[in-house]
Amino acid sequence: MARTTTSRRGFVSSLANGLMTIPAAAVYAGLTVVPVGFAVYYSFTRYNGIPSQPPTWVGFENYARVIQDPIGDLRPAVVVTTLIAVVGAFLVNGAALALALLLRRTTPFNTFARVVMFYPHVLSALIVGFLWQAILGPQGAVNNLLESRGTSSLPFLADPDWALATLIVVIVWAQFGVQLVLYLAGLQAVSPELQEAARLDGAGSVQVFRHVTWPALAPTVTVTIVTSVLSLLKVYDVVLGLTNGGPGDATQTWAYEILAVSFANNKVGLACAQAVLLVLVAGILSFTIIALRRRAEEGAEAVG
Amino acid sequence: MTRTSVRSAVRVAVVAVLSIAMLVPMYIMVVNAFKPQQEILLSPLGLDLATATTEHLAAAWQNTSFPVVEGYAVTLFLVLACNVVAIGTSVPAAYAIARTPGPMFRFLLFFFVAGMFVPAQIILVPAIFVLKATGLMGTLPGLVLFMASTMIPFTLFIFSGYIRMLPRSLDEAASIDGAGRQRILWTIVFPLMRPIVATAFILNALSAWNDFVSPQLILGPGSEFKTITTGVYAAVSTYTTNYEIVFPTLLLAVVPILLIFVVMQRHIMGGLSAGAVKG
Numbered sequence: 001m002a003r004t005t006t007s008r009r010g011f012v013s014s015l016a017n018g019l020m021t022i023p024a025a026a027v028y029a030g031l032t033v034v035p036v037g038f039a040v041y042y043s044f045t046r047y048n049g050i051p052s053q054p055p056t057w058v059g060f061e062n063y064a065r066v067i068q069d070p071i072g073d074l075r076p077a078v079v080v081t082t083l084i085a086v087v088g089a090f091l092v093n094g095a096a097l098a099l100a101l102l103l104r105r106t107t108p109f110n111t112f113a114r115v116v117m118f119y120p121h122v123l124s125a126l127i128v129g130f131l132w133q134a135i136l137g138p139q140g141a142v143n144n145l146l147e148s149r150g151t152s153s154l155p156f157l158a159d160p161d162w163a164l165a166t167l168i169v170v171i172v173w174a175q176f177g178v179q180l181v182l183y184l185a186g187l188q189a190v191s192p193e194l195q196e197a198a199r200l201d202g203a204g205s206v207q208v209f210r211h212v213t214w215p216a217l218a219p220t221v222t223v224t225i226v227t228s229v230l231s232l233l234k235v236y237d238v239v240l241g242l243t244n245g246g247p248g249d250a251t252q253t254w255a256y257e258i259l260a261v262s263f264a265n266n267k268v269g270l271a272c273a274q275a276v277l278l279v280l281v282a283g284i285l286s287f288t289i290i291a292l293r294r295r296a297e298e299g300a301e302a303v304g
Numbered sequence: 305m306t307r308t309s310v311r312s313a314v315r316v317a318v319v320a321v322l323s324i325a326m327l328v329p330m331y332i333m334v335v336n337a338f339k340p341q342q343e344i345l346l347s348p349l350g351l352d353l354a355t356a357t358t359e360h361l362a363a364a365w366q367n368t369s370f371p372v373v374e375g376y377a378v379t380l381f382l383v384l385a386c387n388v389v390a391i392g393t394s395v396p397a398a399y400a401i402a403r404t405p406g407p408m409f410r411f412l413l414f415f416f417v418a419g420m421f422v423p424a425q426i427i428l429v430p431a432i433f434v435l436k437a438t439g440l441m442g443t444l445p446g447l448v449l450f451m452a453s454t455m456i457p458f459t460l461f462i463f464s465g466y467i468r469m470l471p472r473s474l475d476e477a478a479s480i481d482g483a484g485r486q487r488i489l490w491t492i493v494f495p496l497m498r499p500i501v502a503t504a505f506i507l508n509a510l511s512a513w514n515d516f517v518s519p520q521l522i523l524g525p526g527s528e529f530k531t532i533t534t535g536v537y538a539a540v541s542t543y544t545t546n547y548e549i550v551f552p553t554l555l556l557a558v559v560p561i562l563l564i565f566v567v568m569q570r571h572i573m574g575g576l577s578a579g580a581v582k583g
Binding site: 024032121122124126145 | 412533550
C-alpha cells in the first residue's frame with residue numbers, strides 16, 4: 001500500500017522533500033562549496049586580495065611554482081606534514097590501541113584512566129601548544145629542572161630536529177585519546193564468545209589478539225586511521241602555540257604555509273593553489289586508505 | 305600471588321604511571337599560576353604556600369587583551385548558534401535524503417558528505433572572499449554561518465544514517481492520520497532522534513569551542529569580539545616567556561571546559577564513539 005502511495009505522488013513528494021534540503025544546501029554550498037570553487041579559480045590567478053586589483057589569470061603558474069619551489073617555501077612544509085602524518089598516525093594509533101586493550105574492562109579505575117587519557121582533546125590545540133611551550137621551552141619547566149640538577153638543558157624547541165620530534169609528541173599526547181575512545185568502542189563489538197572459544201582451544205592472549213580481536217577490529221582501524229591522518233594533515237593551531245613554525249621553518253606545516261606565510265603575505269593565488277593541493281591530497285589519501293582497508297574489513301565480517 | 309593477579313597488578317601500575325604522566329602538564333600549569341616569575345624559574349614543580357599569590361591570576365582576569373567573561377560569553381554563543389544552524393538545517397535535509405528513494409537524493413548525500421574531506425581552515429581563505437562579498441566579513445553571523453557550514457556534512461551524514469534506521473511505518477501511520485511532512489518530522493521523527501542529536505551537538509560544540517583560526521581570521525585580530533582561543537592568543541603570543549602571564553591565562557581558559565568535561569565525560573566520550581560508529 002505504501003508503495004502505491006509513493007509512486008502516485010512520487011514527483012510532488014520528491015519535490016517537497018527536495019525543498020527540505022535547501023537551508024542546509026544553501027549554508028553548505030555558500031560557505032564550503034563556493035569557496036572551494038573560488039580556491040580553484042584563484043589558484044590559476046595572481047591575486048593579492050585587494051578588491052581594487054582584480055585577479056589576473058596566470059594559468060598553472062602557481063602550481064608550477066609549488067612544484068619547482070624556487071625559494072623552498074612549500075617543499076619543507078610538505079616534508080614536515082608528511083612526517084607528522086605518518087609518524088603521528090603510527091604513534092597515535094599504537095598508543096590508542098595499546099591503552100584500549102589495557103583499559104578494556106569497565107572498572108572505576110579504568111574509567112578514571114580513560115578520562116585522564118582523553119582530557120587533552122577538550123583543550124584547544126592552541127592552548128595545548130602554549131602550555132607545552134611553557135614546559136619545554138628554553139626557559140621552560142623541564143629545562144629549569146635539568147639545570148638546577150647541574151645537567152645541561154635539552155633543545156626541545158630550539159633545535160630543528162628536536163622541535164619537529166617535540167611537536168609530533170605533543171600532537172600525539174593531545175590526540176590519541178580520541179582514537180582510544182574509538183578503539184574501546186570497537187572492542188565492545190568484538191564477540192566475547194569467539195575470544196572465549198579461541199582461548200578454550202588453547203590460544204594464548206597474543207594469538208587471540210592476532211587471529212580474533214585484530215581482524216574483528218578492522219572497521220574500527222579504518223576509521224581511526226582515516227580520522228587521525230585527516231586531522232594530522234591540517235595541523236596548525238598547535239604549531240602556532242608551540243613553535244610558531246620555528247626554529248627557521250623546521251616545524252612549518254602545510255596549513256601553516258597556507259595561512260601564516262602565503263595568505264599572510266597577500267599571495268592569495270599561491271595560498272589557494274597550496275590549499276587545493278592539500279584538499280586533493282587529503283581526499284585521495286582518505287579514499288586510498290578506505291579502498292586498501294576494504295579487504296581487511298571483509299575479513300572482519302568473516303570473523304564477526 | 306597467582307599469575308593473573310601479577311598481571312593485573314602490572315597493568316594497574318602501567319596505567320597509573322601513564323595517567324600521572326598525562327596529568328603532569330596540568331599540575332605544572334596550576335601550581336605555576338600562583339607563583340611569581342622568579343619562583344617559576346627556580347622551582348617549576350613546587351608550590352610554596354608562604355609565597356603563593358593570586359595576584360597574577362587577578363592580573364590575567366583583568367587583562368584587556370583577553371576579557372575572560374566576554375570571551376566565555378562569545379564562545380558559548382558560538383557553540384549554541386552554530387549548533388542551532390547546523391542541526392536545524394541538517395534535520396530536514398537528512399530526513400528528506402533518508403526518506404526519498406532515487407539517485408538524485410543519493411547524489412545529494414554524496415555532495416554533502418564530500419565536505420567532510422575539506423579541512424575547514426584550508427577553505428577559510430577563499431571563504432573570506434565570499435564573506436566579504438556578502439558583507440558578512442568581520443561579523444558574528446558571518447562567523448556562525450561559516451562554522452556551521454563546516455559542521456553540516458558530518459551532522460547531516462550521521463542524521464541520515466540514523467533516520468534510515470527508524471521504521472518508515474511511523475511516518476506512514478502519521479501521514480494516513482493526515483499529518484503534514486513538517487509535522488511528522490518535528491513531532492514524530494525529531495524526538496526519536498534525541499541520542500544522535502546529542503552526539504552531533506557534543507561534537508560540534510567541541511569543535512566550535514576550540515576553533516581558533518575561524519574567529520581569528522573572520523572576526524579579525526582587532527575585533528571587539530574575542531573568543532577564548534583568540535583572547536588567549538592576544539594575551540599570550542607575544543609574551544610566551546613571561547610565565548606570570550602564560551600560566552594564569554591558560555588556567556582561566558581551561559578550567560571551565562575541564563569542569564564541563566569531567567561532569568559530562570560519559571556523554572562526551574560516548575558521543576564520540578557513537579558518532580564514529582554511525583559515521
